[in-house]
Structure formats: C-alpha cells, structure tokens
Amino acid sequence: MTLLTIGKTDVKWVREGLDLYVSRLTHYVPFNLIEIPELRGTASLSHIQIKEKEGRLILKAINPSDRLILLDERGEEYRSVELADKIQSLLFGGGKDIVFVVGGAYGFSDEVYSRSNGMLSLSKMTFSHQMVRVIFAEQLYRALTIIKGEPYHHEG
Numbered sequence: 447m448t449l450l451t452i453g454k455t456d457v458k459w460v461r462e463g464l465d466l467y468v469s470r471l472t473h474y475v476p477f478n479l480i481e482i483p484e485l486r487g488t489a490s491l492s493h494i495q496i497k498e499k500e501g502r503l504i505l506k507a508i509n510p511s512d513r514l515i516l517l518d519e520r521g522e523e524y525r526s527v528e529l530a531d532k533i534q535s536l537l538f539g540g541g542k543d544i545v546f547v548v549g550g551a552y553g554f555s556d557e558v559y560s561r562s563n564g565m566l567s568l569s570k571m572t573f574s575h576q577m578v579r580v581i582f583a584e585q586l587y588r589a590l591t592i593i594k595g596e597p598y599h600h601e602g
Contacts, residue, residue: 447471447475447476447477447478447537447543447544447545447546447586448477448478448479448480448512448543448544448545448546449468449477449478449479449480449545449546449547449548449579449582449583449586450480450482450504450507450508450545450546450547450548451479451480451481451482451547451548451575451579452482452484452500452503452504452548452549452550452575453481453482453483453484453550453575454481454483454484455481455576455579456576457576460576460577460579460580463580463583463584464479464579464580464583467580467583467584467586467587468583470587471583471586471587471590474587474590474591474594475537475590480507482500482503482504482507484550485499485500485550493552494552496550496551496552497549497550497552497553497554497555498555498557500549500550500554500555501554501555501556501557501558502555502557504547504549504554504558505557505558505561508545509543511542511543512542512543512544512545513536513539513542513543513544513545513563513564514545514547514558514561514562514563514564515536515544515545515546515547515562515563515564515565515566516546516547516549516554516558516559516562516564516565516566517546517547517548517549517565517566517567517568517578517582518549518553518554518565518566518567519567519570519572520565520567521564521565521566521567522564522565522566522567523566523567523568523569523570524566526585526588526589526592526599527592527599529566529585529588529589530588530589530590530592530593532566532589533586533589533590533593534593537593546582546586547562548575548578548579548582549575550575551575568581568582568585
C-alpha cells in the first residue's frame with residue numbers, strides 16, 4: 447500500500463502527524479509514502495499544463511498492475527466503517543498494490559483520471575493538500591484497526 451503525493455510535506459506539525467500514522471500503518475501492511483517533488487518554474491504554465499506535467503510524474507511513479515485510487519473531491523465518501531470494508535476488499539482483491547494519490551493544487555490530469563481504478567473523497571469540505579495527507583493516513587490507520595477488530599474506533 448502506498449500514499450503518493452505531489453509536493454513534500456513541509457509543515458512541521460503535519461509532517462509529525464503523518465510520520466506518526468505512517469509508522470503505525472507499517473504494523474498492519476507494507477506501507478510506503480512517496481512524495482513527488484513539486485514542479486518548479488510553473489509561473490508561465492496554465493493550470494492544465496501543470497496538471498499534465500504532474501500527471502506524467504504520477505503515472506511514471508506507479509506500476510501497470512497497481513490499483514490507483516485518487517483522493518478527489520468528486521470521489522465517493524465513506525463512513526470510517528465503510529472505508530474499512532472498502533480497504534478490506536481492496537486488500538483481498540487480487541494481490542495488486544494499492545496506491546492512493548493526493549494530487550497537486552489543481553487536481554489530476556485526464557490521463558490520471560483515465561488510469562485510476564476509483565476515487566474517494568474525505569469530505570465535501572476542501573482541505574489543504576498538506577492536511578489531506580495526515581487526515582487520510584489517520585483514516586487509513588483507523589480502517590485497518592477496524593478490520594483487525596482493535597479498539598481504536600468507537601462506533602456510537
């Protein structure tokens with residue numbers, strides 16, 4: 447399982463939170479965090495050109511057999527228990543690696559959308575791309591504890 451992001455996590459407290467959940471995740475699944483460096487010299491590029499360049503970097507970073515799940519505002523929203531069910535079906539769905547992707551500020555290119563195997567949304571609200579990383583990592587950790595029947599999640 448991999449979390450692939452555009453840009454480094456450079457807000458100190460977000461980095462600390464992300465590192466905490468990445469270390470917890472590795473107790474449940476082989477987990478990687480891949481941060482693709484942010485593009486430089488983009489002032490003269492349109493938003494579409496930036497998405498296309500980032501899209502090529504995303505597609506270059508994955509394998510043809512990977513299941514690509516985009517974190518996207520138009521994706522499906524899940525309650526934590528529903529996300530656990532989704533993660534469990536992905537984990538036991540054929541031995542392919544699962545790659546969750548947090549795109550850049552302008553979203554994903556058409557090529558990345560075409561290649562994706564699904565999209566999920568964390569909320570109807572918009573979060574910074576920095577915060578999405580730690581929020582998603584925590585939700586992924588929560589999902590894995592639910593799958594294992596551990597007491598981290600409390601259903602009310």
